Amino acid sequence: MDPFRVPFNRLKPVFEKHREEYESAALEVLRSGSYVLGEQVDAFEGEFAAFAGTEHCVSMNSGLDALRLAFQALGIGPGDEVVVPANTYIASALGVSLNGARPVFAEPDAWFTLDPGATRRAVSEKTKAILPVHLYGQSCDMDLLCRLAEEAGLSVVEDCAQSHGALFGGRMTGSFGEAGCFSFYPTKNCGAFGDGGAVTTNDADLAERLRRLRHYGMDSHGCHLAAGWNSRLDEIQAAFLRVRLRHLGENLAARREIAERYLSGIRNPSIELPAVREGANHTWHLFVVRCPARDALKGWLSGRGIETKVHYPVPPHATPVYRELGIGPGDLPVTERMASEILSLPLFEGMTPEQTDRVIEALNDFFG
Numbered sequence: 586m587d588p589f590r591v592p593f594n595r596l597k598p599v600f601e602k603h604r605e606e607y608e609s610a611a612l613e614v615l616r617s618g619s620y621v622l623g624e625q626v627d628a629f630e631g632e633f634a635a636f637a638g639t640e641h642c643v644s645m646n647s648g649l650d651a652l653r654l655a656f657q658a659l660g661i662g663p664g665d666e667v668v669v670p671a672n673t674y675i676a677s678a679l680g681v682s683l684n685g686a687r688p689v690f691a692e693p694d695a696w697f698t699l700d701p702g703a704t705r706r707a708v709s710e711k712t713k714a715i716l717p718v719h720l721y722g723q724s725c726d727m728d729l730l731c732r733l734a735e736e737a738g739l740s741v742v743e744d745c746a747q748s749h750g751a752l753f754g755g756r757m758t759g760s761f762g763e764a765g766c767f768s769f770y771p772t773k774n775c776g777a778f779g780d781g782g783a784v785t786t787n788d789a790d791l792a793e794r795l796r797r798l799r800h801y802g803m804d805s806h807g808c809h810l811a812a813g814w815n816s817r818l819d820e821i822q823a824a825f826l827r828v829r830l831r832h833l834g835e836n837l838a839a840r841r842e843i844a845e846r847y848l849s850g851i852r853n854p855s856i857e858l859p860a861v862r863e864g865a866n867h868t869w870h871l872f873v874v875r876c877p878a879r880d881a882l883k884g885w886l887s888g889r890g891i892e893t894k895v896h897y898p899v900p901p902h903a904t905p906v907y908r909e910l911g912i913g914p915g916d917l918p919v920t921e922r923m924a925s926e927i928l929s930l931p932l933f934e935g936m937t938p939e940q941t942d943r944v945i946e947a948l949n950d951f952f953g
């Protein structure tokens with residue numbers, strides 16, 4: 586590989602750093618003869634609940650399933666509405682619409698998270714829940730959103746796919762709402778070596794319904810009480826995740842160091858740095874800048890061997906999936922402008938100070 590190239594992300598070093606622990610975790614599972622819903626899943630669920638500060642954790646096989654089954658377990662379906670940020674990954678909205686409910690898109694605030702004022706305006710008599718998405722690794726304003734939900738009698742389902750370890754007012758994201766939905770997709774800050782997801786909750790009944798839904802709707806007597814799914818986390822992924830979780834602090838510290846280097850080094854009036862919310866620790870799943878000449882900037886960086894991405898170029902409402910909602914250009918102007926200006930910079934555990942400085946230098950040399 587070109588030594589001067591700066592990739593957007595690299596996963597192999599994550600494995601290499603704790604290779605022995607991952608290899609012995611894999612061997613332990615292979616030799617155990619138990620591959621689905623066994624000791625590793627039990628142990629991981631206990632450890633992840635303790636980490637998130639909740640009573641329960643129910644693992645699944647993806648973040649999308651965590652969202653979809655959380656809404657199903659809350660009884661949200663046809664005729665119901667859920668307020669969803671317009672600037673999120675499509676999975677947030679799919680978690681709602683796959684249950685037959687309608688996602689109502691609300692604009693983001695200055696931190697790229699669900700705007701409480703826009704949320705209030707999006708609530709109707711059909712609204713049953715709000716879905717704060719702690720996008721890019723930073724918590725939404727959970728004080729305002731939880732107060733709003735309480736006043737309006739709405740459930741709060743948190744999308745924590747990008748926020749493992751992110752706090753708001755010292756409390757872990759995933760512990761505020763009825764349900765916190767996590768993804769363990771490999772690129773996530775706490776990623777598996779394959780797919781995975783989980784729901785955290787303090788509600789024992791909800792946890793029980795989720796355990797049934799992920800296993801064909803079956804209770805402990807083998808009776809099928811609901812039309813469930815097969816969404817179980819593999820033992821081997823649970824074993825990997827136990828290692829990953831043990832070392833999550835190292836990953837978050839490394840990310841913080843890179844982000845701080847970016848924040849103090851990038852000086853270009855045409856590039857806007859991400860805002861960090863007071864009282865919330867950003868976990869830097871993604872470092873997203875804004876630039877009106879985004880495409881030119883992307884090309885400029887690419888010409889210097891620096892790989893960047895856009896999260897996300899097309900907001901869910903503008904995809905064919907949600908055409909029937911009839912939301913047209915200009916209806917969500919904050920989100921539409923954001924989608925045309927955002928750019929995610931390289932940031933990964935193992936990224937060197939030289940690589941970070943190379944990105945900073947290229948950004949500061951850009952005239953857009």
Ligand SMILES: Cc1ncc(COP(=O)(O)O)c(C=O)c1O
Pocket residue numbers: 647648649650673674676677718744746747767768769770780781782
């Ligand atoms: C905000 C958000 N929600 C949900 C998901 C879905 O997670 P998964 O890929 O594990 O299904 C993702 C994954 O990329 C995400 O970024």
